[in-house]
Amino acid sequence: MPAAFPKFRIQIDNSYTMSIQNDLILRTARGEKTERTPVWLMRQAGRILPEYRKVRASVSGFIELCQTPELAAEVTIQPVDLLGVDAAIIFSDILVIPEAMGLPYELVEKKGPFFPNTIQTESDLKNVRTADAESDLGYVLEAIRLTKKELNGRVPLIGFAGAPWTIFSYMIEGGGSKTFSKAKKMLYTQPELSHRLLQMITDSTISYLNAQINAGADMVQVFDSWAGILSPAQYETFALSYIRQICNAINQEVPVTVFAKGAFFAREEISKLNCNTIGLDWNMDIKESRKLAGKKILQGNLDPCALYGSFDEIRKQTKTMLDAFGPDKHIANLGHGLYPDLQPDKVRCFIDTVKEYSTQMRK
Amino acid sequence: MPAAFPKFRIQIDNSYTMSIQNDLILRTARGEKTERTPVWLMRQAGRILPEYRKVRASVSGFIELCQTPELAAEVTIQPVDLLGVDAAIIFSDILVIPEAMGLPYELVEKKGPFFPNTIQTESDLKNVRTADAESDLGYVLEAIRLTKKELNGRVPLIGFAGAPWTIFSYMIEGGGSKTFSKAKKMLYTQPELSHRLLQMITDSTISYLNAQINAGADMVQVFDSWAGILSPAQYETFALSYIRQICNAINQEVPVTVFAKGAFFAREEISKLNCNTIGLDWNMDIKESRKLAGKKILQGNLDPCALYGSFDEIRKQTKTMLDAFGPDKHIANLGHGLYPDLQPDKVRCFIDTVKEYSTQMRK
Numbered sequence: 128m129p130a131a132f133p134k135f136r137i138q139i140d141n142s143y144t145m146s147i148q149n150d151l152i153l154r155t156a157r158g159e160k161t162e163r164t165p166v167w168l169m170r171q172a173g174r175i176l177p178e179y180r181k182v183r184a185s186v187s188g189f190i191e192l193c194q195t196p197e198l199a200a201e202v203t204i205q206p207v208d209l210l211g212v213d214a215a216i217i218f219s220d221i222l223v224i225p226e227a228m229g230l231p232y233e234l235v236e237k238k239g240p241f242f243p244n245t246i247q248t249e250s251d252l253k254n255v256r257t258a259d260a261e262s263d264l265g266y267v268l269e270a271i272r273l274t275k276k277e278l279n280g281r282v283p284l285i286g287f288a289g290a291p292w293t294i295f296s297y298m299i300e301g302g303g304s305k306t307f308s309k310a311k312k313m314l315y316t317q318p319e320l321s322h323r324l325l326q327m328i329t330d331s332t333i334s335y336l337n338a339q340i341n342a343g344a345d346m347v348q349v350f351d352s353w354a355g356i357l358s359p360a361q362y363e364t365f366a367l368s369y370i371r372q373i374c375n376a377i378n379q380e381v382p383v384t385v386f387a388k389g390a391f392f393a394r395e396e397i398s399k400l401n402c403n404t405i406g407l408d409w410n411m412d413i414k415e416s417r418k419l420a421g422k423k424i425l426q427g428n429l430d431p432c433a434l435y436g437s438f439d440e441i442r443k444q445t446k447t448m449l450d451a452f453g454p455d456k457h458i459a460n461l462g463h464g465l466y467p468d469l470q471p472d473k474v475r476c477f478i479d480t481v482k483e484y485s486t487q488m489r490k
Numbered sequence: 491m492p493a494a495f496p497k498f499r500i501q502i503d504n505s506y507t508m509s510i511q512n513d514l515i516l517r518t519a520r521g522e523k524t525e526r527t528p529v530w531l532m533r534q535a536g537r538i539l540p541e542y543r544k545v546r547a548s549v550s551g552f553i554e555l556c557q558t559p560e561l562a563a564e565v566t567i568q569p570v571d572l573l574g575v576d577a578a579i580i581f582s583d584i585l586v587i588p589e590a591m592g593l594p595y596e597l598v599e600k601k602g603p604f605f606p607n608t609i610q611t612e613s614d615l616k617n618v619r620t621a622d623a624e625s626d627l628g629y630v631l632e633a634i635r636l637t638k639k640e641l642n643g644r645v646p647l648i649g650f651a652g653a654p655w656t657i658f659s660y661m662i663e664g665g666g667s668k669t670f671s672k673a674k675k676m677l678y679t680q681p682e683l684s685h686r687l688l689q690m691i692t693d694s695t696i697s698y699l700n701a702q703i704n705a706g707a708d709m710v711q712v713f714d715s716w717a718g719i720l721s722p723a724q725y726e727t728f729a730l731s732y733i734r735q736i737c738n739a740i741n742q743e744v745p746v747t748v749f750a751k752g753a754f755f756a757r758e759e760i761s762k763l764n765c766n767t768i769g770l771d772w773n774m775d776i777k778e779s780r781k782l783a784g785k786k787i788l789q790g791n792l793d794p795c796a797l798y799g800s801f802d803e804i805r806k807q808t809k810t811m812l813d814a815f816g817p818d819k820h821i822a823n824l825g826h827g828l829y830p831d832l833q834p835d836k837v838r839c840f841i842d843t844v845k846e847y848s849t850q851m852r853k
Contacts (some may be wrong), residue, residue, distance in 0.1 A: 305666070308829050311795035316802065355718075357751075358793045358825075359771045389718075391754055392773055407722045410755055430721045432674035440678065462721075466671050 147345065149282045152214045155458055156346060156382035156403045156424055164457050164485035165192055165213040165450065166478050167285070170464030171206040171330075172218045189234050193219050194210065199270035200277055202248055209471065211478055214283050214346075217274060217339070219267050221289030221350055224331055225298050227258035238302070243299040247313075249320055255298075260304070260338035268342040270345050275343035283388035286344030288336050290387070291328040291373075292366035307356045314357075315364050321365060329369045333376045340378045348384040349373060355389015362393050366480035367400075374401040384426055388463065394419040401404035409462030425452060428462040434473045441473060445480040456487045493832055504834040511707065512645045515577045518821055519709060519745035519766045519787055527641070527820050528576040528850035530648070530840050533827030535571040535581045538834055541568050552597050562633035563640055569643055572834065576644050577709075580702070584628050584713055586653030587694055588661050590621035590712050601665070608664040610676075612683055618661075621694035623701035628700075629707040631761060638706035645738065649707030651699050653750070654691040654736075655729035661687065670719045672829035677720075677728050684728060692732045696739040704742045711747040712736060718752015725756050730763075737764040747789055751826065757782040772825030776814035788815060797836045804836060808843040817851045 132288050147153065152165035173179055184194050193199055203218045221238055222232050232242045246252065258264065273283055296310035297303075304310075315322050336347050349370060359368060366387075374383055385397055386406025397405055398420040405420050405428035407413070416425060433444045449459070459481040465474065510516065515528035542565050550554050556562055565767035585595050585603055595605045609615065621627065637647055637841055659673035660666075667673075677684050677822045699710050712733060720729060729750075737746055748760055751770025760768055761783040768783050770776070780790060796807045812822070822844040828837065 258787055303668070306795075306826075306829060308795055308798075308831075311793070312798040315795055315799040355773065358796075359775060361793070389773075392775055410718065410752075412755055414723060430674070430724070431669075432671055435671075435675040436678040463669075466669060468671075 129236065136380050147280050147283055149213055152458060153283050153382060154347060155456070156384070158422070158424065158456065160455055162486065164459050164481055164490065166459040166472065166481040167212040167214040167216065168206070168210070168461055168465055171210060171212055172202045172216065172468035173465065175465050175469050175474060176205055176209060178209060189220070193223065194266045196266055196270040196273050200273040201273045202423060203270070203284075204277055207278065210475055212282070213275060213477045214285050215278060216285040217267065217271055217344065218395050219270070219287070219292065221352070222295050222297060223264055223267060224258060224289060224335060227263035228327065228331055230298055240297060240302050242297065242301040245273070246298050246324060247260050252320065252324065253325070255327065257327045258334065260335040262279045264335055264338070268338055271339055271342040271344055283345035284343060286336060286339030286347040288332045288347070288349060288484055290349050290354070290366065291332060291369040292296065292354065292357065293350065294328045295321070295325055296353050307353055311356065314361055318330045325365060325369050329372050334375045336373065340381050342383065345382065346375065346382040348386060351385070351387040351390065354387035354393070359392045362390060363396065367393060367396055371400055372438040386426070404458060406460070407462060413448070422458045425460060426458040426460050428460070429477065431461045431466050431469070434477055438473070438476050442480045445477050446484050449481065449484055449488060454485065459485070503715060506519040510615030510646055511634060512576055512642050514710060514746060516646050517762070519747070521785070521787065521819065523818055527822050527844055529844040530575040530579065531569070531573070531579040531824055531828055531837065534573060534575055535565045535579065535654065536828065537830035538676070538828050538832050538837060539568055539572060541572060544800070552583070556586065557629045557653040559629055559632040559636050563636035566633070566637045566647075567640055571639065573838055575645070577648050578637065578641060579648040579650060580630065580634055580707065582633070582650070584657065585660060586627060586630060587657050587691065590626035590751060591690065591694055592618040592688060593661055603660060603665050605660065605664040609661050609687060613685065615683065616833060618687070618690065620690045621696040621697065621704065627698055627701070631701055634702055634707055646708035647706060648842065649699060649710040652694060652709070652713055653693045653717070653729065654688045654732040655720065656713065656715045657691045658684070658688055659716050665788060669721050670716055676717065676722075678725055688732050692735050695759065696736055699736065700741045703744050707744065709745040709747065710740065711749060714748070714750040714753065717750035717756070721770070722755045724755060726737040727810065730756060730759055734763055749789070761786050767821060769823070770825060787819045789823050791823070792822045792840065794826050794829050794832070797832045797840060801836070803837050804839045805843045808840050809847050811853060812844065812847050817848065822848070
């Protein structure tokens with residue numbers, strides 16, 4: 128591993144290097160001043176695109192799509208061509224980690240993920256193991272390698288994983304929940320068991336993210352989707368401490384983003400992590416977050432529902448957001464993933480406005 | 491209506507007045523120093539009590555229970571006897587308002603509320619009207635009058651209503667939602683229609699809360715359960731402005747509490763409302779909230795899941811919470827409603843700890 132990572136050059140598969148033509152997001156994530164604000168969208172590869180829905184219809188389900196590297200690569204690249212985003216994000220699911228650890232899941236139409244087996248007691252822990260990315264998650268790594276080849280250096284590729292608390296909550300609850308009271312109950316009633324499982328998830332995630340980087344991911348993001356359900360004290364003990372381990376253990380030459388949805392109360396602590404970028408949801412005031420986040424790059428944070436508005440309204444809201452973030456240290460995105468019924472034209476309007484207006488802002 | 495409301499005396503039905511023996515919560519809500527911190531719990535009348543489940547089993551469903559004043563009064567009083575709380579809260583549902591406005595609902599087992607008809611367009615507005623509390627919600631008012639008689643002045647009775655944005659979201663979505671994207675979409679795409687419906691809900695709610703006060707409610711609470719789903723700008727425009735109307739229009743002799751779950755970003759603005767008490771959820775840091783809330787009384791905010799812990803852990807967490815709030819200007823509660831599978835003994839432990847420790851704190 129080279130001590131100083133050569134700027135603008137990305138190592139793939141330890142076998143060859145390739146220039147990234149549009150490396151705007153990498154330069155921004157490293158704190159450089161850039162000619163405009165980079166933009167990508169959470170869930171940009173997905174149901175809003177008819178081209179995605181066509182590929183999705185060719186397989187039995189979402190999980191099969193994730194597990195078929197050629198198709199995962201194809202849908203990963205679609206938004207680069209169709210929307211003009213400044214980064215691709217590998218098409219996958221945060222729930223591949225519990226599956227690789229020994230808890231398979233299904234996706235139930237209109238209901239979401241369902242785990243037939245969950246962790247409730249000490250003895251259930253025997254049914255799970257720390258995942259080894261190369262042997263357990265080879266299909267994701269293969270999808271990354273294929274995507275890198277097909278992207279051919281046009282834009283960087285983002286890898287990702289769920290944060291340990293979020294993964295833990297699915298492994299206990301067995302699916303989504305309004306209150307996550309089963310998962311939270313375990314933190315209160317079985318803290319040692321909780322810590323053991325969280326550590327296994329953390330070790331699996333470190334292996335997984337480093338393997339994604341070795342396979343070619345140019346930056347990585349950790350998604351703590353259910354951060355906002357914990358009290359500030361529990362968030363520190365059961366969530367942030369594990370994200371901290373991940374940030375410290377993964378390959379430091381690749382920029383890291385932490386997005387803890389709803390954890391407004393932890394912004395100052397998150398800003399002390401060994402990461403480059405902090406994701407904001409749409410509830411978090413931009414200027415206040417800037418103060419709390421110190422020198423970190425911020426990512427976000429338009430309300431996804433704003434893209435239901437008229438083109439004029441989208442332009443207006445996007446400019447207001449860009450003005451609040453200012454020209455530097457910002458990666459434009461939404462405050463959450465795209466919703467499936469948003470129109471591609473409206474999404475493009477957001478992206479185009481970011482590109483045009485953020486260029487103007489620098490003049 | 492008397493210009494100066496006589497302290498410690500409550501007017502019922504304009505026909506007679508009655509002393510409240512334990513008026514601790516009323517004195518605290520009015521800013522007085524008290525001998526200990528008052529305590530009650532959101533959803534204290536409900537499934538955690540076997541005595542409630544017995545009454546519930548005697549009728550066809552939750553909605554029938556709400557609509558049967560004798561039974562609603564009975565379950566309202568149960569936690570006063572069984573848990574030792576310092577206030578009763580009338581057993582009802584925030585969704586009685588959409589029903590009174592012309593949108594009936596059902597409660598689907600394990601799924602929650604379901605509205606067969608919803609508001610999507612201008613023409614749907616013809617199907618709803620501003621509710622008149624006396625004619626449309628007489629059963630709640632009758633339950634309040636019965637409860638007041640049976641309470642016989644032991645503790646004050648709290649009335650309540652949902653905040654307009656929360657009620658609106660159910661009327662658009664037709665039920666619960668993870669993202670409330672339909673309701674939010676309407677705010678972005680049909681702001682005028684949204685404001686018209688929000689105004690109708692607001693007018694209905696003002697009529698309803700004033701009628702509850704006339705029927706005997708000693709204080710009232712406005713629940714904005716889905717406050718946290720809106721951006722700060724939308725929260726001001728589509729939520730807070732209507733809560734402001736309500737606070738200004740209801741009978742000012744009765745203390746008013748506003749609980750906007752998840753609206754951490756609006757605490758400062760909420761503290762400017764014409765209300766006495768601000769509810770906090772468990773995500774909201776107590777000392778920070780104290781600074782933001784100025785002179786307001788605060789209510790809350792232990793994580794309901796903390797009551798899954800051991801008795802020792804519950805005592806410890808409750809004391810930590812009381813220390814953070816300090817002895818004055820605090821009404822002890824949870825940061826959300828009780829979950830149905832919590833044990834009454836654990837709930838009692840929270841209540842008893844509040845009573846004992848807050849008495850000690852004043853010595």
